[in-house]
Amino acid sequence: MNDNADEVRATGIQWDDPSIAVIRRDMLRFAQMQLRDAGAAEDMVQEALIAAMNNASGFAGRATLKTWMFAILRNKIVDHIRKSSREVCFTDLSDGTDEGDARLDAMFNRTVMGTPGMWNLDDMPATWSDPDAALSQKQFWAVFDACVNHLPERVARVYMMREFLDLDTAEICTQLGISTNNCWVILHRARMGLRECLEDHWFKGEARA
């Protein structure tokens, strides 16, 4: 009991607090999204929690506890991807390239003053009022999550490595064995799809409300 009290004083983290269970659940969701492998995701979260407990003194309270634990988890996931990239055959993942390209092309069917490739009036991005307000709304994150998962597997994979694991495009190309240009095209498709999905499923409704 004394030991426990000392530990709490030393680190300020109570590992049996219900809030830790909530963080753990969100970590698992995040890891599953990145790895699409429930077993590996569970392992990564476990390793991250052990690392966090062993290095609790490294939590200086500069960030929130959740942010700090997510940083540890991301490092574990990046290590895992670096170690296992040779085993995963990226080209086997469904990419929907032709379908995706056709969809993308179809949005730009208008010619304005002799220049083709302009937004169709129906597809033109709308003005979003105060989008940052969405960032603190729980329902927004459910929509965001669903929109990322809705992307073709290959596209989502590259997007998540770039944006959620903060890898640069050079490293992503190396890990996945694709060209830099291909990487940029895939990221472009990801952002285009995500933007449209958020507009259709969140911001349009917001504007009407």
Place this chain on the structure above:
Amino acid sequence: MMSCKEATRLMSEEQDRNLSARERITLRFHTIMCIGCTNYRKHMAFLRRAAQRFRDGFPSSE
């Protein structure tokens, strides 16, 4: 004038690499005249902010 299709590609790539001076100027010229792409560029910046929040552990869904 640059097409919207080309402009959107550059607006994605500027998140991943430095655009050349020429690319920046043609893109700027395009967005001044195009409300759709002006919005698109704001949305790209928003997506980056959202992704950063997401990777730090989005708000819990309780």
